[in-house]
Amino acid sequence: MKTAVKLIALAVMLLASGCANIPAEMQPVVLSGERPAQAVQTPQEPEKGLDALTVVRDFIKASALTASGNASPTASVYLDEETRKSWAPVKGLTVIEDTFGTVYAPEPEQTADPNEKVVLVRGFMVGTLGQDSAFIPAVPASGDYILPVHVRLQADNQWRITGPLSNNLVITERDFSANYFKVAVNFFSQDSGVFVPDLRYVFAKPQSGLPNRVMDLVVDGPSEALKGAVINLLGPDARLEQNVKGVDDGSLVVPLTGLGDPPIEKRRLIVAQIVLSLQNVTTSRIKVLSDGKPILPDKDAWRVNDLASYPVGAPPELNGMYTADGGIFSLFDGRPLQGNAYHDVVSAAQSLDGKRLATVEKLSGDRMVLRIGGLDHQEEVVSAPQGEFLTRPTWRAATGGAEVWTAVDGTTVLRAVLTGDGKWKAQGVNATDLVDLGKITALRLSRDGARVAAVVADKLMVAAVVRTPEGVRLTAPRSLRNADLTNVTDVDWASQDTLVAVTSSTSQPVVKVPVDGRRIDGFNSSNLTAPVRGVTASPNKPTIVADSNGLWVASELGEVWRPHARTAKDARPFYPG
Template sequence: MIHRLIVALGCVLLVASCANIPEQTNAYVIQSSASQPQQKVQLPDRDADPIMVVRRFIEASGDTAVAEAYLTEEAKRLWRPDNQPAIVEDDFSTVPKTQGMESDPDTASVEVKSTTKGRLDSRKSFHVQVGQQSGIVKLVRQDGQWRISETPNNGLIIPISAFNNYYRPVKLYFYDASREVPVPDQRYLPGTPRPSPSDIVSLLLQGPATVLQGAVRSALPSSAVQRTNVTSSSRDGATVVNLGMLGNLTIEDKRAIATQIVLSLQDVPTTTVRLQVEGMPLVPDQPDWKVSDIQPDSDRTTPRAQLTGMMVVGNRVKDLRDGKPITNPAGTGEYRVESAAQSVDGSQLAVVERLNSGQLQLRVGGLNEGLRQIEQRTATEMTRPTWQYPVASNEIGNEVWVVADGTIIRAVRNREGTWLPLPVNQAEIDRYGKITELRLSRDGVRVAVVADGKLLVGAVVRSTGSTDVAISAPKQLLPSITNVVGVDWLDPSRLVVATNTPTGPVWQVPVDGIQAQRYNLANLTLPLSSITAAPSRQIVVTDAVGMWTASDIGQVWLPHPQSQAQGPTARPFYPG
């Protein structure tokens, strides 16, 4: 009788627990990385000495379940592996600390010396933080075996190779200030072979990375929660995301949320994402989503294929493909052009003109018309221009940036068609030195700067309801290289950088700076003078001989078709 009662009660509870799950889902839980059952962990080598125990602990630190086996029970309770783990170079040192004659023979100390690359913060973003660090690891002997009783700050040190083996990059998506264009925000989560979808959604709900605060927006309200872990439908394999506490949202808000989630989960092995709120479809007429359902806005931030690029040669703007001057006063010789930029949509041109007085001024206008002076503003030094993409789909490029005698200027076209110079709050970047290059990312969210030969990346923060703009949280990338001469955006997450370093003239650098990759050295002759890049296009650099192109990291640099005709003074540029 009691057995039947228990069975009946179990059935009632089962029915109640499934009441809010739609019949078509038949979902089961995809556990988060923290809740996944751990495999049996192999214990440390028997009779290993303190130095070997510490080394193996650090080498295993990418997998915290394995590393934990090297700790005493008390150390396990105090250990905080998620508290901003330090990512270090692989060649760390472990040096025994000498103990006094009267010290306990069952205790030992080992000093760990390493070169830090950076740290992961609480939101799993990487922050460059290069430098030498050292810390003491303490050990005790238990039952004849050495175990770690204390780590520096009770934290985690991860060699970069272990980090690459056990952590996976994840691109979360937020929106630019106008909430028009999805913007990638890279994080790093443990996971083999892939991070947990629940962990990805959890990070997305927390909001953008600290360095992007104010520069991007989320369509998800701050009150939003996961009602259940992300699940997978046993019927059709769809990934089921069930949210709660979204509040009252318009259909546009819901579709914007769908875009964020689907793009953020696009590396999860599924073709369909089923989006729900309290067990019901997020968008009533579209319960299931694929990446192909997302209306791409990249057309507004990515140059069209027919825009093949331009170059400045002999104070004229020419077509990069055939070397012919463009049909604009900037191409015919009416202006003495020092540098130039084409808007992302291709319709506008900005040039830096050298006047007879030797001063420089900015001119802006349509590609097929004369270019207007920006309020007669002149300077002795001026960087090449860079364009903000046209925010509204029916607009043309209407904002261009330059640095004039160290001051960042935004030239903005108003509704009457007049171009006005507006300031940028650059207080956070001034301390790095003289700015010689500035490039807006094509989504307008970040800015890459070369200041005194150093490469910096900051966020572009636009104040709601005003014209105030500031560069926020600039970080130095490639800290070991201080002779950067040029930079451009390969895509929203990667930069290409030209330097005058013989051992590495050209680099590809992720926007968080975690691990730069050097391009092939072959055929380039220092000094380099310029570089340009854009999605789905060859990189073009100019060296002491002429222009060279490459499509990937390992490719040998090949002469650009116009290299011989234009020579080493050519300054190529793609729209942006």
């Protein structure tokens, strides 16, 4: 038995060394079948003689370690005895920039007692980690952060914190990055029949507990940012009976209860949801149990490669197109569409199946209208209000090319729906939460249909798409990197959880941003001429941008932009979607 366990551990270590997504020390098996309480550790008391400012500063530093499920309350040693007894930090964090100050509050804010001090923690807020373990960028980003902390000289002549303390821990961005591991917890989109990644952050150590922490998030359901847009296939009564555990054959067992008796097809989807969610924290095969028995009778252990395909995006043979001089041309060979049927086109979008086009057409009198048709012919104008400006159309994936969205004059979001009689009918989208933040100048549906990305008042934003019998609503809008990206001109989806945005900036003309705004990565700016005014991106395809000189292409962040073979000065590229 011991020999087998050692061999399993060695195999896991070898596999993990080749997987950049798993922490280097990852040991993804837990040999105990129970869900034990975390071992209580006795933290080391601070060194003696620390001044009040240093006590508060060290408390902030130690809070990063306290956040591990509160099992090792390292920061509590900086509290006095009474505060230590009542302090109960909740799951959730405030993340501030690495450079922060601790200063004494002004004299009017101090108490009359010379043994008490009020210390201000002063810095810039980066964001928060909610109790759902999802990161929320600060708005405004890098806003001023001030936290008053009361400190008192104790009987042993040592300064200790007496409060008031927020139950939401405060840590620096560096400590957050060092101690938290990003995972994509997957939930199902009934609308499009695919899985949608929900980015979350779990405490990275001990590494052996990562599968448990991820499965806890799966059981709890989607984050606030995706509620209503996706469903948790496990259902509201599901829970883990015991720890996710490793067994002798090297697999990882996920023991669930409360699933009920779902049909076989739903069971397969449940397996897929769990395996996809765990893929970045283990290389082991996954065994899913329901009330002690394998959830599926025909197969008991799964890896990602064993799952059915849940494709997101267009077929690879669709190379994309571009608009120029009022027409539409192929990005592959530069040829105009058959018969050159389209004229006066301002922008366009191809359906994900490649069979239809939606175009914004310029009319006389500086008016624009949405038109939808086939590749070689224009069909009817959609029965929607004309406007002075319509955003580039974007297709809903779910219904095989039967719904198109656009924003009219920055204030109204419309979706054109194909009705049973073959007519296109305009219907409204409740976008109040988004429109209240400013005018919409770009709008892109994610290819899984669960989110929209938008440029609102020159800022990059995302929101969830919630469909109910009463209609379609955009919820939980969030601004991404609004201190770094203040002049965004266009956006597109590079993957389900990654955006590419372009700006009028000379220093950051093209950037890649995760859907939660946790970080920003700039593409090489070489060869581009500001402003960059258009972008198209798609999974497994190079990114193409448009500046005042034409189209440019790059496949990686550091790659120098090179001229696209098919280009024109006013060209605007678009992949299907």
